[in-house]
Amino acid sequence: xxxxxxxxxxxxxxxxxxxxxxxxxxxxxxxxxxxxxxxxxxxxxxxxxxxxxxxxxxxxxxxxxxxxxxxxxxxxxxxxxxxxxxxxxxxxxxxxxxxxxxxxxxxx
Amino acid sequence: xxxxxxxxxxxxxxxxxxxxxxxxxxxxxxxxxxxxxxxxxxxxxxxxxxxxxxxxxxxxxxxxxxxxxxxxxxxxxxxxxxxxxxxxxxxxxxxxxxxxxxxxxxxxxxxxxx
Numbered sequence: 001x002x003x004x005x006x007x008x009x010x011x012x013x014x015x016x017x018x019x020x021x022x023x024x025x026x027x028x029x030x031x032x033x034x035x036x037x038x039x040x041x042x043x044x045x046x047x048x049x050x051x052x053x054x055x056x057x058x059x060x061x062x063x064x065x066x067x068x069x070x071x072x073x074x075x076x077x078x079x080x081x082x083x084x085x086x087x088x089x090x091x092x093x094x095x096x097x098x099x100x101x102x103x104x105x106x107x108x
Numbered sequence: 109x110x111x112x113x114x115x116x117x118x119x120x121x122x123x124x125x126x127x128x129x130x131x132x133x134x135x136x137x138x139x140x141x142x143x144x145x146x147x148x149x150x151x152x153x154x155x156x157x158x159x160x161x162x163x164x165x166x167x168x169x170x171x172x173x174x175x176x177x178x179x180x181x182x183x184x185x186x187x188x189x190x191x192x193x194x195x196x197x198x199x200x201x202x203x204x205x206x207x208x209x210x211x212x213x214x215x216x217x218x219x220x221x222x
Contacts, residue, residue, distance in 0.1 A: 004150060034210065043198055043213035044151070087150070094158070096211070098143075098150030 001026055004090050006099035013078050013106055020074040021102045023088030032091035033064055033071050037084045038101065044087055047073075078106045110134055114199050114214035121189045121221045129184040129217050131199030139202045140182035141166075141211065142174060144195040151198065157182055158204075189221045 006023045013019045025033075033050035048055065050062040050071050061074040071090075075082055083106045088099035112133045121127055133140065138159045143151040153166030157176040171193060173185045182201075186193060196218050200211040 002150075008148070041216075043215050044211075045213070046210045049210075094156075096153070098152075100148055100150045 002099075003027060003097040004088055004099040006088050006102045008100060008102060010103040010105050013104070015078055015080060015106055015108055017078050017106075018074065018076050019078055019104055020072060021086070021104075022070045022072045023090075023099050023102075024068075024070045025088075025090045025097070026069070027090070027092050027097075028066075028069060030069075030090045030092045033062075034089040034091075035060075035062055035071075035073050036087040036089055036098075038087055039084050047086065075104070078104075080106050080108060082106050112199055112201055112212050112214035114197075114217050116217060117215065118218050119220070121186075121219065123190060123221060125189050126185065126187050127189065127219075128186075129197055129199070129219075130181070131183065131214060132181045133199075133201040133212070134180065135201060135212065136179070137201035137212070138179070138204050140176065141200045141202075142172070142182070142184045143198045143200065144168065145198060145216075146195050154184065154197075186219075189219075191221045193219065194221045195219060 035047040036044040037047045038044040048057045054063040059076045063072045085101040085103045087101045090097045115130045141156040142154040152168045155174040157163045160179045199214040
């Protein structure tokens, strides 16, 4: 079983829509959680950390459910510029595990 | 502020050839990493260096060697390239333990082994 699993999508949504997707992780001892964004043929960049109580950064909301071992990302009022692949990253001590990514395409 | 710089950006090799991917960071980070990214898979850690003078194997180290030349530079060497090493390689750095800090990635090096 993969340590981090994501629905690859693609999620194809119109501008202004809300899109949400999850990531599940297998190691219950995981300590830190992140969402990275990767544009086509570019490097991953940190979108946001995910805190136990959930957190927002503008139009982006991240949630953590330790009991069910998943994290989620919700994007409100989608923009064309939100089209990207979103990578779920889970940390256990020094070790980071990356999901394969969820692709979101926002259409005009 | 350049961040993390990788060279070359593209390389085509024949099976059995060797090459070195170079990486340098100017953020005074202690830790540096080499990952590979293949379609449908998450980034996989090849080697990492928690601090200058130390290196450790990651998840997929076979066929690779690394050198932490100084605090700024961390190189990845393929001694005898194989088609299975066709991939996109990313160098990254962080202040310390990546669980506590975020990774800053280089732009990637696309390697094709024929």
